[in-house]
Amino acid sequence: MSEYSTAQQATAAIRAGQASSRELTEQLLALIAADTSVNAVVETRPEYALQAATAADEAVAAGADLGPLHGVPMTVKEAIDVAGLRTTWGDPDSADYVPDTSATLVERLTQAGAIIVGKTNVHTMLGDFGQTDNAIYGRTNNPHDLTRTPGGSSGGAAAALAAGLTYLEYGSDLVGSIRLPAAYCGVYGLKPTAGVVPLDGFQPPGIPAVANEFPSMSNVGPLARSAGDLRTALQVTGGPVGKAMSWRLEPPRHRTLSDFRVGVVLDHPDAPVTAEVGAALSNQVDALARQGVKIIEGWPDGVDPSDQAEAFGFQIGLFFALNGDGADFSTLAEVVAEERRRLAARAAWQSYFSDIDVFLCPTSFTTAFPHDDRPFDERTIEGRPYDAQVFWISHASLTGLPAVSMPVPSDGLPVGAQVISAFHEDDTAITFADLATGSL
Numbered sequence: 001m002s003e004y005s006t007a008q009q010a011t012a013a014i015r016a017g018q019a020s021s022r023e024l025t026e027q028l029l030a031l032i033a034a035d036t037s038v039n040a041v042v043e044t045r046p047e048y049a050l051q052a053a054t055a056a057d058e059a060v061a062a063g064a065d066l067g068p069l070h071g072v073p074m075t076v077k078e079a080i081d082v083a084g085l086r087t088t089w090g091d092p093d094s095a096d097y098v099p100d101t102s103a104t105l106v107e108r109l110t111q112a113g114a115i116i117v118g119k120t121n122v123h124t125m126l127g128d129f130g131q132t133d134n135a136i137y138g139r140t141n142n143p144h145d146l147t148r149t150p151g152g153s154s155g156g157a158a159a160a161l162a163a164g165l166t167y168l169e170y171g172s173d174l175v176g177s178i179r180l181p182a183a184y185c186g187v188y189g190l191k192p193t194a195g196v197v198p199l200d201g202f203q204p205p206g207i208p209a210v211a212n213e214f215p216s217m218s219n220v221g222p223l224a225r226s227a228g229d230l231r232t233a234l235q236v237t238g239g240p241v242g243k244a245m246s247w248r249l250e251p252p253r254h255r256t257l258s259d260f261r262v263g264v265v266l267d268h269p270d271a272p273v274t275a276e277v278g279a280a281l282s283n284q285v286d287a288l289a290r291q292g293v294k295i296i297e298g299w300p301d302g303v304d305p306s307d308q309a310e311a312f313g314f315q316i317g318l319f320f321a322l323n324g325d326g327a328d329f330s331t332l333a334e335v336v337a338e339e340r341r342r343l344a345a346r347a348a349w350q351s352y353f354s355d356i357d358v359f360l361c362p363t364s365f366t367t368a369f370p371h372d373d374r375p376f377d378e379r380t381i382e383g384r385p386y387d388a389q390v391f392w393i394s395h396a397s398l399t400g401l402p403a404v405s406m407p408v409p410s411d412g413l414p415v416g417a418q419v420i421s422a423f424h425e426d427d428t429a430i431t432f433a434d435l436a437t438g439s440l
Contacts, residue, residue, distance in 0.1 A: 006226040007072045007168040007233075011113070014060060014071040021056040021071030024167075025049050025115060028073045032118065032165050037146055040160035041075055042137040043085055044118035049073060052115045067113030068232050074109070074168040077157050078119040078137075079126055080220065081201035082106050090124040090134025094205035103201020105170060105220060105237045112236035120169065121156030125204065128152040129175040130381075130389055131371065132159075139371065142185060144413055148368040151181030157223050158185035162414075168233060169223040172202060175316060176363075176393035178221050179405035183363035183416020186407045188433065189223040190230045193424050194400030196238045197221060217319045217397065227406065227434035234426060250424055252431035253357050258292030260432055263352070263359040265299055270306050271365040271391035274382055280415035281362060284408040288436060300352035300359070305395065308345050312394035314338045346399040346423070353422035358432045362392045363405040363416035392418060402426040406433040 004010040004019065013019040029049065032041045056071035076082060079089050081099040088094045106116060124134040132155025133139040142150040143163040150159035154171030158181035161169055171178045173191040182189025197220050222233035231249070239247025254260055266281045267273050273281070289295050299305055315338065317329050330338075352359070365388060372379045372386075379386035396403035401423055405416040419436075421429035 004167075007069060007074065007224065007229045008226065010167050011068070011070050011072050014056065015066060017060065021053040021073070021115065022050060024071070025053040025073040025117060028117060028166065035163065035165060037141060038143050038159050038163045038165070039138055039140050040120050040150075040156045040163060041118050041165050042078060042121045042156065045085060046117075048084075049115050049117040056113065056115065067111065068236060069109065069168070070113030071115065072113065072167050073115045073117045075118050075120050075157070075160055075166040076106060076109075076116060076169065077154050077171040078122045079172060079202060080106060080119075080170060082116055082119065085119055087205050088136055089126060089204055090122050090136055091205065092135050095136055097205035099201070101201070104198040104241050106201065108237045109170070109233070114168065117166075120154070120160050120166070123153040123155065126153040126172065126174070126177065128376075129177055129180055130369075130386065132156055132181075141371075142368045144186065145368065148370050148413070149184065149372075150368065151184040153177045154189075154223065155181045158182050158187050158189065161185065161187045161223055161225055168229055170220060170233065170237075171223055172218065172220045173397075174218045174319070175390055176397070178223060179363050179393050179403060179416070179418060180389060182223055182405040183407075184368035184414060186414030186416075187223055187225055188227050188230055188407070189405045190221045190234065190426065190430065191219050191396060191403045192221045192234055192238070192426050193402045194219060196424070196426070197234070198241045200241060217315055227404065227430050227437065230404065231427060231430045231434075234430075249427050252428045253425070254428075255431065257288070257432075257435040260357045261294045261296060261355065262288065262432070263296050263298070263300065263356045265297070265359075265361045268305060268391065270309065271384070271388045273362050273365045274367065276367055276410065276412055277362055277365060277415050280408050280410040281417055284417060284436070285360070296356060300348055300356075302348035302351070303345070303395070305391075308398055309391050309394040311338060311341045311345060312390070312398040315342060315398060342398055345395075346401075349395070349399050349401060349420075350423060353425075357421070358429055359420040361418050361420070363418040364389050364392060367410075367413035367415060396420045399423075402429050404429045404433045406437050408437070
């Protein structure tokens with residue numbers, strides 16, 4: 001990887017003439033082609049990428065207006081449509097599907113100057129939040145330990161960043177599929193406020209594009225090697241279709257670390273953290289306190305974390321029912337009651353954020369675990385149920401709140417801390433993660 005480890009550093013170097021977009025793109029494509037172990041980037045378009053990079057360098061030389069990601073080569077999750085590249089969702093029945101249009105978020109990234117060089121691996125039909133494997137592209141490994149998972153289903157996205165195979169990524173998050181891989185691979189990942197980034201161009205292959213009227217659960221968002229890159233990516237992709245120019249990212253509540261009031265919970269009986277995770281998170285909180293951050297321990301008033309994790313499980317079932325799988329799983333009365341439960345949970349968290357700026361908790365109870373090919377319901381991690389991974393990510397998902405997974409110092413495998421903020425205050429979580437980790 002070049003000395004420009006973040007997208008912001010890369011585009012700054014390109015703008016200043018310290019590096020060329022073509023050089024960085026050629027280098028990235030060479031690294032991808034040489035990879036025989038991680039298997040994160042599964043398709044590329046070298047001819048397009050090099051032509052776009054040359055055009056980016058010519059624009060710099062001509063003194064043209066440049067976008068915030070000018071000349072930066074990057075990748076996106078395989079499930080996101082890019083015209084001319086396959087979108088298979090890892091399903092062999094869709095191995096030859098090539099969309100003729102790109103997702104709105106891809107168009108916006110391109111308009112911002114980014115160069116989409118290829119796509120990263122996914123789990124089959126995005127059906128695993130803990131692992132990334134499919135019959136078309138095979139299994140993706142964690143760059144920190146090839147015998148372990150990078151997480152799922154955006155495992156290819158996080159692994160590509162950790163392995164230096166891309167400068168920036170865009171993934172999706174229904175059941176932690178951005179945050180869990182980010183934590184396991186030691187990078188940053190953002191699940192934005194529900195509905196902020198358009199979901200068009202993100203649907204199973206061959207399904208006609210229709211408006212998604214259930215955005216609270218499924219979201220698309222960036223992964224990066226710095227918190228600042230998350231901000232840039234969200235700024236250029238957020239806003240309703242056709243109205244991006246009128247959308248603005250809400251400024252952070254604070255720009256100085258010691259001004260933050262931070263709620264903290266680091267463990268829970270439903271998903272007790274491992275010793276490694278617990279030590280790393282405790283050390284991070286202690287470091288924050290030494291820097292003047294006001295730490296307030298405990299769950300928000302009115303929040304029963306076990307109840308909300310259970311409510312999230314129902315909403316996932318509802319999501320799949322609305323998308324054609326198991327439509328008879330519940331009654332109308334139950335759906336109404338669960339919707340009230342979801343909205344009550346959001347109200348409780350919003351009330352909490354009137355006094356607290358961000359809430360910090362684990363992203364997962366564990367670090368990256370060994371690959372596990374057993375049937376889903378037979379898998380365990382550290383003697384605990386496989387789906388215990390979902391507990392810590394469920395609260396922001398249920399309520400639609402923005403959440404950043406940020407890496408924290410660890411003596412072993414990467415550990416992720418989750419930073420949750422108020423509805424539409426994504427940049428408060430991003431800025432806190434930036435300041436807390438010194439990612440820039």
